[in-house]
Amino acid sequence: MKIKSLLFQANLLLAGLFGLAPNPVQAESLPAAKPNILYILADDLGYNDVGFNGCKEIKTPNLDKLAHDGTILKSFYGQPLCSTSRASLLTGRYPCHTGIYGVVGENKDGRGLPLEERTLAQALKAAGYETAIVGKWHLGDQKEDYLPTHRGFDHQYGLHLGNIDYFTHIRLKRLDWWRDDKPCNDQGYSTTLLAKEACRLIQEKDPNKPLFLYLAFNAVHFPFQAPANYLKLYPNLKGNRQIYAGMLAAMDEGVGQVLAALDAKGLRDNTIILFSSDNGGWGPCDNSPLRGYKGSMYEGGERVCAFADWPGHIPSQATNNDVLHEVDWYPTLIKLAGGSLEQKRPLDGGDIWPVLTQGAKSPHFEEVTLCGTDRGDLAIRMGDWKLIIWTDEKYKNKTPELYNLAKDIGEKNDLAATNPEKVKQLKAKYDEVMKDAAACLTGVAPGTKIMNRNKEKDEEVQ
Numbered sequence: 001m002k003i004k005s006l007l008f009q010a011n012l013l014l015a016g017l018f019g020l021a022p023n024p025v026q027a028e029s030l031p032a033a034k035p036n037i038l039y040i041l042a043d044d045l046g047y048n049d050v051g052f053n054g055c056k057e058i059k060t061p062n063l064d065k066l067a068h069d070g071t072i073l074k075s076f077y078g079q080p081l082c083s084t085s086r087a088s089l090l091t092g093r094y095p096c097h098t099g100i101y102g103v104v105g106e107n108k109d110g111r112g113l114p115l116e117e118r119t120l121a122q123a124l125k126a127a128g129y130e131t132a133i134v135g136k137w138h139l140g141d142q143k144e145d146y147l148p149t150h151r152g153f154d155h156q157y158g159l160h161l162g163n164i165d166y167f168t169h170i171r172l173k174r175l176d177w178w179r180d181d182k183p184c185n186d187q188g189y190s191t192t193l194l195a196k197e198a199c200r201l202i203q204e205k206d207p208n209k210p211l212f213l214y215l216a217f218n219a220v221h222f223p224f225q226a227p228a229n230y231l232k233l234y235p236n237l238k239g240n241r242q243i244y245a246g247m248l249a250a251m252d253e254g255v256g257q258v259l260a261a262l263d264a265k266g267l268r269d270n271t272i273i274l275f276s277s278d279n280g281g282w283g284p285c286d287n288s289p290l291r292g293y294k295g296s297m298y299e300g301g302e303r304v305c306a307f308a309d310w311p312g313h314i315p316s317q318a319t320n321n322d323v324l325h326e327v328d329w330y331p332t333l334i335k336l337a338g339g340s341l342e343q344k345r346p347l348d349g350g351d352i353w354p355v356l357t358q359g360a361k362s363p364h365f366e367e368v369t370l371c372g373t374d375r376g377d378l379a380i381r382m383g384d385w386k387l388i389i390w391t392d393e394k395y396k397n398k399t400p401e402l403y404n405l406a407k408d409i410g411e412k413n414d415l416a417a418t419n420p421e422k423v424k425q426l427k428a429k430y431d432e433v434m435k436d437a438a439a440c441l442t443g444v445a446p447g448t449k450i451m452n453r454n455k456e457k458d459e460e461v462q
Contacts, residue, residue, distance in 0.1 A: 034338055036211045036270060037129075037210070037271070037336075037337070038211075038213045038258070039212075039213070039215065039275075041136075041215070041216040041277070042220065043216070043217060044222070044277065044279065045248070045285070046287050046305075047277075047280060047281065047286070047288070047304060049286050050064070051064040052305070057237070058234070059249065062252045063252055063307075066273060067275070067307035067309070068316070068317060069309055070308050070310065070316060071314050071319065071320050071356060073324055074319055075323045076326075078302055079279055080279050080295050080296065080301035081102055081295055082221075083100055083139060086137075086216070087117075088325075088327050088348075089326040089330070091117045091118065091327075092347040093330075097438055098114065098117055099439055102442035103442055104442055112140015113139040113140055118344075120152070120214075120333065123330075123343075124333070125152050126340070129337065131153045132211070133153045133214045134156075134198045135157075135159070135214070136158060136217070137159065138162050141160035147181040150181075156178060157197045158177070158190075158193075163221065164190065165225070166190045166219075167188075177190075190219075191251050191254055195257050198254075199257055199260075199261040203261055203265060205267075211267075212333075216278075219251040220281075222283060226246030230245075231246045269312065272310040272336070273308075275305075275308075276304050279294045279301060280293055280294045280304060287300035297377050297390075299410075320355070324362060326349075327348045331349050331351050332349075332352050332353050349363070377389070382425075384404050384407075385402065387423060387426035388401040388403075389427070400416055400423055
């Protein structure tokens with residue numbers, strides 16, 4: 001095991017951690033044909049609610065098979081909130097640079113992911129890919145220019161925002177279901193419809209182009225709703241935990257259908273499949289052994305279950321403990337696709353292909369990263385050390401918290417009082433990173449005190 005000083009995390013985190021490097025794959029530098037890319041993003045999935053991370057209570061056979069055929073990423077970070085995570089994934093940049101610190105909802109001025117940001121879909125389309133988003137967008141819908149088909153996606157299907165009814169697709173008394181960014185009245189359970197559409201796109205893909213399919217399920221996000229046949233799979237569970245398990249079963253079944261479509265088309269061997277949750281779980285989820293939940297500054301808010309799979313290229317039956325972040329997929333995938341990384345705005349992510357296939361150090365080795373939420377709370381991580389800075393009005397009496405994650409993954413032992421120099425060091429790094437932070441487009445900029453807000457109301461708009 002190599003001790004990696006890395007840093008990371010969004011809305012709460014800056015990362016660094018240990019790394020168990022998998023056995024290197026004697027991988028060809030790159031395949032002759034550009035790989036198809038399938039990114040499966042779950043919504044609010046608990047860190048310990050998948051079999052490949054040790055869950056016994058809920059069955060996820062299709063996800064588990066993919067994970068074990070590839071490499072499980074034990075220290076992979078997203079962001080603490082929905083829009084924040086999606087912005088970072090699709091730009092390779094942290095919230096302190098995109099300005100998306102929180103949730104993009106309906107707003108009168110029509111803001112969303114800044115139009116100056118280049119998306120992964122735009123970069124891959126320029127590299128010759130057919131591009132599609134199936135599922136949740138959540139990066140702006142009030143102005144046409146912010147919609148997926150204007151941000152590099154050839155095809156769009158699903159919801160623009162979030163928190164929809166899974167059966168009626170209604171959000172706040174308004175239909176939120178679209179095809180190519182036009183209103184769509186397809187009937188059915190949303191998870192089932194999304195899987196069906198993903199299969200269709202695979203079956204009908206352009207034979208002359210590789211495919212980038214961004215499959216962003218809205219499962220298992222609130223409201224907790226599942227068809228009766230999935231609830232019957234978990235008679236021993238009760239209440240929202242039973243419904244949540246049923247929702248996850250539906251999503252796992254959908255993943256199996258998508259894999260079958262790839263196999264039927266003969267695409268599996270040249271498709272890289274990536275999976276993660278957007279942020280930590282909330283409600284009836286299980287984030288153990290991590291502390292906290294979605295939206296929090298603790299590990300449970302942003303360290304997420306994840307894996308990477310590509311037969312013959314990414315090690316199988318492997319576990320990687322290096323600290324990695326969703327921003328890293330942007331440069332990694334563009335490089336694998338033979339695309340260009342030249343752009344006006346600098347990247348925060350780094351190429352992690354050597355980390356996955358050759359046992360190299362993470363690109364964040366001894367690097368600092370910082371992020372916060374639209375509540376104003378922040379965290380910075382350097383190596384094994386993580387500092388949480390509380391600025392929300394409801395935490396006005398809380399002092400900074402310091403944790404050594406190598407020894408205390410559950411963040412139970414606050415070391416700030418006994419390590420004032422480490423607190424000072426991390427706070428100085430925080431000030432350095434935040435001096436050119438982007439203005440907040442989704443709430444209140446980090447470092448600004450704001451009024452207390454009701455947690456349930458926050459959840460309703462995410």
